[in-house]
Every structure is written in C-alpha cells, then in structure tokens.
Amino acid sequence: MKKRILLLALLTLPQLNAWAETPEKKGLAIAIEADKRDTGWQDQQSELKMILRNRQGQETQRDIRNRQLEVIDDGDKALSIFDSPRDVKGTAFLSYTHSKAPDDQWLFLPALKRVKRISSNNKSGPFMGSEFAYEDITSQEVDKYTYKWLNDEAYEGSDAFVMERYPAYKHSGYTKQVAWIDKKMYQPLKIVFYDRKGDKLKTLTYYDYKQYLDTFWRADRMEMINHITNKSTTLLWSDYKFRNGFSERDFDQNTLKRAR
C-alpha cells in the first residue's frame, strides 16, 4: 500500500510541477507582464498636487512638476521641480533610478545655486513631509522586488491578482507589500505596506485610471493612509503629456541647474 502511494506520488509530481508554476514564478510573471505593458512611453511629463492631511484633518498643499525619461534595461530618469510651498520654489530633484545598483540622486538648491548629491539610503524617508516614502514614488523596476502570487479575487468590481512583493533593495522601510493588480490594465488598484516589524503600516489606493496613447494607464488620484499615525496624503495628477522628445540632456546637471 505504502509503495503504491509513493509510486503514485512519483508519477504525478513532475506533471504537477510542469502544469502549475510556483506562486513565486506566477508573481514574477505578473510583474514582468505589467512592466512589458508599461514599456514604450519614451518620456512623460505631469503635474502633481500633493495634499497632506494631519490627524486632525488639517490640509497642506505641495505643487510639483515632473518629467520622466524611460530608460530601457535600467531604471528611469526623473526630474521634479517644486512650485510650492513658496520657500522651496525652484528646488529641483533629479534621480537616476537603477534596477540593481543604488539610485543616483541630486538636489538643486536655488538660493545657493548649489547641486547636492544625496545618498540613496533615504528610501524609507518621507517625501516632502508626506506619507509617501521616496521608495513609493521612484520608478518601480521588476528587479527591485521578489514576488509571490497569493490568489485571484474581485476588487471593487474588477478582477485582480493579489500578490505579495518583497523589496530586494537595501534600506527599504518595508518587509512586504500586498498588491491588488487589475487583470485588464496590469496596474495596481491597491497596495498595503507592512513595516520592518511586519505590522500593517499604510494603504495606497489608486483611483480614476485613464489610458494614454491607447496603451498606458495612469491613475489621476492616489490616496495613501498611514494606519499608525492616521495621517494621509492625496496625490492629484494632471496634464499628462507623453513623447515630448526628451533626451538624456533634459535630465543632466546643466538642466537641473536651470530647471524652474
């Protein structure tokens, strides 16, 4: 009897393996597909309004203009220019993200006309005092995480993959993220972030996706809620423009110094 079971197991095991990929492989496959579908936009620019809310619901606003250059086989290049608050008006943030190596980051301080390099260990730090960390807003490359598919489920009327991803880069503030990925768009609908202790820290929800160039999906609104502090940040994206003809030159130190 025992022998028979063993035989049966030996016969079925390889078949099962070939038929059903592991949750890790499936998770990675979803990430690769999402990345593939969001490839080819070349460059984009957009305007961002950040609304920061404290525990009492008091609001503070930030205005940022963004330009991004798609870099094939590495992370994207991004230039952000701050319009408000007024005391940081003209401050510009340049980043070269990399899929494996640490990102390169520089800040231009207009009062001193000085470019300062920033070490990239600030991943977990808050961006502009908001509930978004630097690692939440920089370019999301496939290699930056490892993945594990959990299950498929309906989320707010959409079919979604539910998967976990684990930061593979240094200095992350998270142990894992659970993401609901829309099956049609291959874009996130919701991400729940777990802190270094493994506790639920923040939830990011995406709203009002629009499709650009019949291909690329961008959410108009993102809501990040911090479950520990009860503070929240809303990102309102507008004026998306694709394929502006940007080149590396539009993301170099000379451009950083005259970015306004």
Added chain:
Amino acid sequence: MLKFPAPGNAAHGKYKLTRKGLAKWAAPNLITALAVSLLLPATTSASGAGTNGEWSGNIAIEARSFAHAPLFDDQHSQYLSASVQPEYFRDWDNGRQSFLFTPFVRIDQYDDEKTHADIRELSWIKASDTWELRAGIRKVYWGVTESQHLVDIINQTDTVENVDGEDKLGQPMINLALIQDWGTLDLFVLPGFRERTFPGKEGRLRTQLPVDTGKAIYEAGNDEQHTDLAVRWSHIIGDWDIGLSHFYGTSRDPRFTINKDGTALIPVYDIINQSGLSLQTVINEWLWKLEMISRNGQDDRYAALTGGFEYTLVGLFESQTDLGIISEYLYDDRDEAAATAFQNDIMIGTRITFNDVQSTEILAGLIVDLDNEGRLFNVEASRRLGSTWKLNLEIRTFSNISSNDPLYSLRDDDHLQIELVKYF
C-alpha cells in the same frame, strides 16, 4: 562657514598699486535693470510657448542679538534689519530660453555697510543640445564641502549678509557651457570685479579697524574693470562627481593694509591664478567630499584643502527623523601665516532633518583649531510657518580664540539671529 578679513597681512608693495575711490557698482546697474524689467512684460509676451512672466520672492526681517558687550566703539548689542528680494522669471522657446531678474535690498538699523543693494541675477540663458550660453549678472556655485567653500570663486562674498560665506554678490559674466559625452566644459569671461562687502563702523563681526572698502587697492592696472577668466570641466562618472577648474583674475579674498592715519584697513586685491579640484562620491550611506586648491599671486604659491564625509542615519529610532553626521578636515599649507583661521582645523557637525510638514531642520557644527584650540560653534535651524512663512534661527559662538587667530577680533561676537521670512 566663516570668512573674514585677516588684519595681520599688510600689502607688501610688490606690484604697482593703484587706488580707486568710491566706485559704487551696484547703484547705476540697479537702475538699468529696473528699467529693463519694466519693459520686459511688454516685449516678451509675444514669444512662443513657456511660462508667462512670473514674479515671486521674499521679504524678511532679521534680529541679531549679541551676548557680550561690544569690543569696539560705535558697535551695538542688538540689530534689526529688513530685506526684500523679488524675482522675475520667464521662459520661452519650450524652456530653451529663459530670463531671470533678482534684485536685492537690505536696510540695517545701524550698519551703513550692511544697508546695501545688489543685483543677484539679471541673466539670459539659451540652451541647446550640446551647449548653453548664459549671459548677464549671475551666481555660480562650485564645490561640495560644507565647512568652507575653497573652490567656489566666481562670485564675491557678501560678507555683511552672513559670515558663513554663502551669500554672494551678482557677477557679470558670459558663460558658454559645452556639453558633451566627456562632461561639461564651462568657459567664463567675467568683465568687472565686485568688491567684497565688510561691516561698517557700527557693525559687529568686524575687524578692530573697520575696512574702508572705498579705498581698495588693485593689482590690476584697470582696477575693478579687470576682466577675469575661468574654465571648469565637470563630469559625473558613475558614483563620482568631478570638477576641475582654473581661475585667472582678481582675487575675491583681499589682503589688507592699514591706511596712513591708522584708522582703517584697506583691502588689497591681487591678481591670482587658482586651480581647483572638487570630488564627491557616494559609497552606501557615506558621502565623501574633497575640495583642493592651489593659488599663486597673493602670497607664495599655496595649497589648501577641505575633505570629509557626511553619513546619514535615516529614520532615527523608527521615527521620520534623519540624523546626519558630518566631519571635515580643513588644511592650509601656509600654517599660522595663513590669512585664514582654518589652517589645521577639524569640523564635526550634525544635520537633523525632521521630515515633517513644516520641514524643520537643524544643522549644528563645531570647528576646532587643532593648533591653538580655538572653537567656533554654529547652529542653523529653520521651520516653515503656515505655507508662506519661514522662521530661521542662527547661533554662532567663538571660544578660546587666541590673539594670533584671525578670528580674534570676533571673540566677543557670540550671537543669536532670528529671521522671519514671508514668501510671495
């Protein structure tokens, strides 16, 4: 962080020296600039895509309070001053061309020299794929270190604004940048020299004998009309930021001689050649920084360097606060003869960034002279109030300053400065 006149270093008459009377450079230019800017909205509204002309800027009120009684006659213990710095910006040609105008005016309660006006910027930039042409009055910053800025030489220091050497006077220039795969080559023609500002008789943070800026002596035959030249190659190679520069022209740092009746210091501006190197790299959490210069023409050829690191602990004790630790070594091979207080000094500092909505920050640093144990302590803190106000606080103290240190005349000038800025 500190720049100041070195009284011990008198002119040695090696060169043909010429005297120049009151040549207030800023005033006539300010009028021209205002005239230009008034015409501007009308002349540029017809051009292509870009932001419409836009005014912004700030108004500030500043209070300085000194801990000790003044050392010299005419000085005071409390000072109030106010400044205004509007800014007009416009770009067109899809951002490839831009115009910037930034006048600045400060009025001080007592110090006639601190009451001053300047054009920080009045410039036009045209950018192309492989070059940028930048012309007009501009400010250019070179360098990477925090404690002092050796390599930075294009602009004159506006010392009356702050002794940290980070406030600069606008410099007329034509700057062509050649932008290639091998880096950026910046070529500068700098017509006209800006004289350094110094506190007046009633000002604190000055030499025992006040500096008579109106009587400055120049090595250049055409005085402050001398055209200076500079070139800089800068490049990013992986994790490295590299800058190599050379400057030929009138030194931004003067030497000093005493006037005939022994009542004032006269600045002496020599023609110098200065080569500079700045290097910066990031290795994990560490930023490593180095600035080196070699200068000829003022004393004998000498070299100086600043080098150190900045290490940042992100999210201190699971909070949102970042703690940076900065340390730099400051060296000048002229030793004690140097017209600098930083010939063999070490700086240890910390930068605390709270990452809060109000962007609260504290930078504190101590510079210790390893030869005479003089100590210079420095705190800069800032916090946004509401969305358009900012509060800045500065504390500077001087302790254990020996009588042969160029900082000796500042030994009783420990002070607290509070500045409230309104941005518009």
